[in-house]
Amino acid sequence: MNKLIGSVKEAIEKAGLKDGMTISFHHHMRNGDYVLNMVLDAAARMGIRDLTVNASSIFDIHEPIIEHIKNGVVTGLECNYMGAKVGKAISKGILAKPVIFRSHGGRAGDMENGSSKIDLAFLAAPCADEMGNCSGKYGPSACGSLGYAFSDALHADKVVVLTDNLVPYPLKDTSIHEGYVDYVVQVEQIGDPARIVSGTTKITRDPVGLRIAGLAAQVVKHSGYLKDGFSFQTGAGGASLAVAKYVEEMMEKEHIKGSFCMGGITGYMVDMANKGYFDTILDVQCFDLKAIESIRENPKHQEISAMRYASPAAKSAAVDSLDVVILGATQVDVNFNVNVHTDSNGYIMGGSGGHCDTAAGAKLAIIVAPLIRARLPLIVDEVLCKSTPGETVDVVVTQRGIAVNPKQKELKEKLIKAGLPVKDIEELKQIAEDIAGVPKRVEMGERVVANVLYRDGTLLDTIKNVL
Amino acid sequence: MKILKNAVAGTLESSDLFIQIEPDEKELTLEIDSVVANQYMDSIRAAVLETLKEFDVSTGKIFIKDKGALDCVIRARMETALKRGGVETL
Numbered sequence: 001m002n003k004l005i006g007s008v009k010e011a012i013e014k015a016g017l018k019d020g021m022t023i024s025f026h027h028h029m030r031n032g033d034y035v036l037n038m039v040l041d042a043a044a045r046m047g048i049r050d051l052t053v054n055a056s057s058i059f060d061i062h063e064p065i066i067e068h069i070k071n072g073v074v075t076g077l078e079c080n081y082m083g084a085k086v087g088k089a090i091s092k093g094i095l096a097k098p099v100i101f102r103s104h105g106g107r108a109g110d111m112e113n114g115s116s117k118i119d120l121a122f123l124a125a126p127c128a129d130e131m132g133n134c135s136g137k138y139g140p141s142a143c144g145s146l147g148y149a150f151s152d153a154l155h156a157d158k159v160v161v162l163t164d165n166l167v168p169y170p171l172k173d174t175s176i177h178e179g180y181v182d183y184v185v186q187v188e189q190i191g192d193p194a195r196i197v198s199g200t201t202k203i204t205r206d207p208v209g210l211r212i213a214g215l216a217a218q219v220v221k222h223s224g225y226l227k228d229g230f231s232f233q234t235g236a237g238g239a240s241l242a243v244a245k246y247v248e249e250m251m252e253k254e255h256i257k258g259s260f261c262m263g264g265i266t267g268y269m270v271d272m273a274n275k276g277y278f279d280t281i282l283d284v285q286c287f288d289l290k291a292i293e294s295i296r297e298n299p300k301h302q303e304i305s306a307m308r309y310a311s312p313a314a315k316s317a318a319v320d321s322l323d324v325v326i327l328g329a330t331q332v333d334v335n336f337n338v339n340v341h342t343d344s345n346g347y348i349m350g351g352s353g354g355h356c357d358t359a360a361g362a363k364l365a366i367i368v369a370p371l372i373r374a375r376l377p378l379i380v381d382e383v384l385c386k387s388t389p390g391e392t393v394d395v396v397v398t399q400r401g402i403a404v405n406p407k408q409k410e411l412k413e414k415l416i417k418a419g420l421p422v423k424d425i426e427e428l429k430q431i432a433e434d435i436a437g438v439p440k441r442v443e444m445g446e447r448v449v450a451n452v453l454y455r456d457g458t459l460l461d462t463i464k465n466v467l
Numbered sequence: 468m469k470i471l472k473n474a475v476a477g478t479l480e481s482s483d484l485f486i487q488i489e490p491d492e493k494e495l496t497l498e499i500d501s502v503v504a505n506q507y508m509d510s511i512r513a514a515v516l517e518t519l520k521e522f523d524v525s526t527g528k529i530f531i532k533d534k535g536a537l538d539c540v541i542r543a544r545m546e547t548a549l550k551r552g553g554v555e556t557l
Contacts, residue, residue: 345505374481374535375503436537439506 003184004130008042008162011183012120015158017043020050021119022076024156026149027057028124028136028285031083032195035124035162037064038187044073052076054118056107056148056306057351060085061195069095078116080104080351087348090449091466098462099348099450101341104148104284105310105317105357106455111155112313115457121156123149123176124190128163132181133174136286136303137296139165141193144286144295145265146175150305153180164190175303197288203245203268204238208370211399213239215420216326216368217246219395219402222418223364223411225323226250230258232278233358234269234326236287239368241268243326251277262309262318263354265291265301273300282318284309284354310357312455319354319361327355329369329396331383334425336390336405338367339383341452344376346444346466352387357455359392364411371398376439377432379403379425384442385452386461400431443467470527471553477536477544484536486548489528495519501533514538518545522554 005011017023023043025036036055041064043051049072053065060083068074069089078100082090090099102110110116125134126141136146141164153159153176160183161176204210220226220243232247234240245268251258261269262282267290273281274294281301286292295301310319330350331339338359340350359365369378378398394411396403401423404412416422423431433439445465454460470490477485484501501511511533518541519525536544 344503375507375537376535437507437510439503440509442505 003132003181005183005185008038008185008187009046011160011185012039012042012046014183015120015160017048017120019048022052022054022117024118024121024152025053025055026123026146026152027055027059028143028146028148029141029191029193030196031059031061032192033059033061033124034189034191035122036062039122040065040068040073044068044071049073050075052078054078054116056104057081057353058086059083062086066094078102080107081353082348082351084347084349091347093447093449093465095449098448101351101450101452103310103352103357103455104306104354105312105319106453106457108151108306108311109313109455110457111151112307112311118152118156119158121152121159123153123159123161125161125163126190127165127167127171128161128184129167129169129171130184131169131178132161132184133171133178134161134163135171135173135175137173137292141165141190142292142296143193143196144292145283145303147284147304147309148306150176151307158182160185162187162190164188193289196286202238203241206238208399209239210242212368212370212397213242214246215402216243216366216397217250218418218420219366219397219415220247220324220364221250222414222420223324224414225364226256228257230256231260231262231321231323232258233261233263233322233362235328236264236266237328240326240328241266243368244268244272248272248277262322267291270294270301282309310354310361310455317361319358322358322362324364324366325358325362326366326368327359329367329378331380332367332369332378332396333380333383333390334429336393336396336425337383337386338388338393339385340387341385342463344384344442346384346442346464348450348463356388356392359388360455365392365394367393367396369398371400371428371432372436375436377429377436379429379432384444385463387452389454389460396425398428401428403428468523468554470524470549474548474551476548476551479532479534481534482536482540484531484533484541484544486544487530488548488552491527493526495526496528498529499531499533503533503535510538511541514541515545518542518549522549524549524554
């Protein structure tokens with residue numbers, strides 16, 4: 001049996017890609033990914049049209065997809081996150097069919113229960129053997145975890161592995177194994193690993209960011225979850241990492257040993273685990289090169305699939321065992337609904353990723369964000385897009401005060417008793433408007449450019465075009 | 468009062484604004500580009516016009532790139548630009 005094929009074009013032919021089909025991609029190469037553009041360019045040259053692209057995330061590097069949309073090569077787009085460049089074009093209405101946004105868990109779940117069908121999956125593999133055993137841990141383009149690609153490999157009709165590092169059979173440490181793979185293509189480069197790094201990997205020095213992080217850490221402490229066995233997820237980005245730093249200091253002082261940290265993993269979380277604050281790292285994607293090195297070397301550092309991470313279709317997922325998650329927001333409304341899909345002008349510039357999955361799963365979901373950013377108040381009457389339902393958000397922490405979801409009466413009492421600046425969310429909104437002025441409501445167009453699905457597949461909100 | 472010479476004030480940092488002013492004997496030109504134009508254009512314009520009025524300036528060219536500055540910042544940057552441009556304090 002020979003799976004090894006000479007070119008992307010040949011793989012597309014052999015796998016039987018036809019007009020109207022759905023093809024999928026994963027985003028572990030992040031803003032350094034070459035594979036999505038490579039495949040779409042080849043398909044376009046072959047005259048294939050009317051494709052639906054289901055990519056776990058679309059980054060700015062994927063800007064060429066805009067031309068493929070204009071030329072009718074791509075007529076459908078599904079993803080969990082979309083960067084600002086493609087997002088702006090979508091918000092302007094270049095795609096006739098609304099984009100489908102899912103969460104990381106929702107994408108895995110919808111593939112599992114059959115509501116999201118993939119004809120052909122393309123896996124970017126930093127190393128693979130000729131039968132398609134592959135891993136993200138080794139090679140010049142190593143990206144670490146291949147977490148989101150597992151669903152694609154399991155559920156797509158045909159699976160093509162693209163690698164720039166073909167190794168002798170059998171690959172010693174396989175993530176996705178040959179049983180799922182139809183074809184293997186050797187390409188010059190699957191991406192630029194220097195562009196994997198997400199956000200900043202340094203702790204913020206911005207006093208506002210540090211104040212927010214300090215308050216968030218106090219919320220974690222007084223919530224009662226910070227004890228032996230504590231599990232924790234936080235993102236990349238200066239303020240989220242600062243929360244981790246303050247939590248680490250408290251764990252050190254009170255000799256607390258946590259159980260696991262999870263998520264997109266940064267070097268900071270790796271350091272915390274190595275110092276003994278967490279037993280295990282559950283890693284669905286690596287955010288920096290230190291995390292990539294760790295998943296390769298450290299047996300405590302486990303690769304997990306999107307299903308295990310967050311799928312609501314699974315019998316259980318790791319998010320269900322999570323104590324505390326720290327999340328961001330572009331807008332929060334007075335009912336605690338969070339927007340991470342659009343900016344304040346309504347342009348698409350993000351997506352749920354694991355936001356709504358972890359908020360739903362974690363015992364304590366904390367939103368950290370400055371009360372005002374470039375004059376725009378964080379808290380509004382109604383978010384432009386409901387990305388995460390308010391019922392699943394417990395606390396909003398800003399530099400000027402902490403708002404606790406009224407559903408969490410007990411938690412609110414604990415935080416007040418601890419002397420933290422707990423305020424009504426309406427009061428926080430008022431403080432911001434007293435400083436910045438009341439923002440005029442942004443008028444959106446009438447056309448739906450994206451449907452936002454909740455993790456269970458139900459419609460959570462729609463995003464309209466920007467005028 | 469009149470703007471006597473070209474002057475600038477402010478920066479292009481987030482939450483600040485950059486102002487350029489030039490003399491003009493005849494008319495007032497006001498160009499404002501703001502990242503929060505949708506939400507706050509009326510109040511930005513009002514802050515600029517009020518500062519001009521305070522200094523009794525009715526002609527000149529004013530170019531503004533706003534990165535989400537608060538009204539108090541807009542007024543302060545305007546005052547600096549006008550003073551640098553030769554407008555005397557009343």
